[in-house]
Amino acid sequence: MTTSAIVTAVHDQVLASGGSSGDDGGFVGFIFLLSGFAFYALMYFRYRNADKRHRHESETEATLLNMKAEDTFVRSKTGMSNRTMNGANSHEVRGARKKFF
Amino acid sequence: MENPDPMSRAAEQEPVGPVPPSAPDVAAPSSPAADAVDGSPQGFDIPVLEPDDDAPRVIQTDEGASDGLAKCSRCGATEISLNVATGNLRCNFCRFEWSAQSAADAFDLNGDIGKLAGVTMGSGSSDIVPSTDEVMTFKCSACGAEVLIDTASSTQARCHWCRNTLSMNQQVPNGAVPDMILPFKVAKETAIASINKFVQKRRFFAHPLFRAEFTPENVMGVYLPYMVVDINAHARLSGEGEHQTRSYTVKVGDSQQTRYDADLYDVVRDFDVHVSDLTVESSSERLDQITSQNANNIINTIMPFDVENAVRYDSNYMKGFTSERRDSNLDELSPIAFTQAEDITRHRVNSTLTFYDRGVRWTQQDVDVRGQRWVSAYLPVWLYSYQQRKSNGSTFLHYVAVNARTGETMGSVPIHQGKLLLVSGGVEVAGIIAAIVLTALGI
């Protein structure tokens, strides 16, 4: 299904860019002003890998059976300025052991 | 629903041990009933709903296992070790090779997860009795001498007098002998090469002392303790989802901004879920993954293992390797496993939510664990450790770890902070100059 591919692609892109990239032009200049900090963080994680963990949520085998979906239309919303839903949490991971502090 | 949060209730069930059903700690403060009356006076009797078939079903996994001299069935020698190339045990005298029985076959682990009910566990996963000795004493049946096995690092030892190897294969409640073991498959030379390659890619900012002292040949083969869990659950997730119907630009003052229209839906997914071979560290030290204090997340990262190829525990797989003993019980590991199982479930359900391209917000998740099976395992890791002594006197233990089944490699390399800060400073100055130039040019 093409829509799912697009959704996945958009999702990956958001993840890759750290979750919050502005679409406006000031972004490039902003990156230059932060370049030293960005470089430090990049190298720190490349050497220490403190951000790495086992992706149990996707790397564990699981099967869903007897799936029943009940979806009911509530209402239409218009003129929203955010591209994704507020408080969307279906990708949330709560069981990771890794913590920074 | 009579039970709003079955996960946490299941986690509080005492899987083994002679806890009387009326013991006060059964109604733990975090039980759903206690949450529901939050703020009201504590101490009155809260009825605890305990299913009748609560007692765990124990699979005896050390049946027929014996301690002492484990002899080659062909020549009687005790010089038996793993042949990494074949995955078999080999007699180092007569070269006879054999394998322990597949754990999945021996303990019937491949059966339908949907048929799991209540708690099933291997006898090697039972609760640790704190008074159990860490160092076990055995009598060498070849010469009569007493041989000590330090179960913190192995389940084997050599008799100092007659040089025979003594093995411990019967389970005592100290967590040393698990239900199953996954033998090393990646050869030591391969592991050294992987570790070397990993570190060579991170040389420039590596601490000079580390660069001088790095000796990948010192890598240790270690069997680390894990619990392998199968879960049969019923889940009902409900919440809201948004599907985008239109996007367009509007003029706000001088700038163009994007606006979105969407349809809002109530979303419910009701299903059964079978989680297979969820693997959780079972040593409290390895479960501690606070990355500002230790590098245990490195060892966590090299999961998963092909645990379906594990065999019945046999100490002969241990020769030439060390081990770390399990020190955590089901009641401590259940909350971790169930939270991770919920993550896995939520992640799988996303494949049914592609219509909601703006996302789904779950407001209620009811997961009812109907059956669970716990099997303890030693899993093989090539581990290179490096103790960094920092200038402030503190130390940090770095690891480069190789999954000895899949070869997946991850590591932590000590950084030369001064050099990295200096170069980052240089990058920052260059960035600021570039930003000024770009601004001056009006870009």
Ligand SMILES: [Zn+2]
């Ligand atoms: Zn032999």
Ligand SMILES: [Zn+2]
């Ligand atoms: Zn002896």
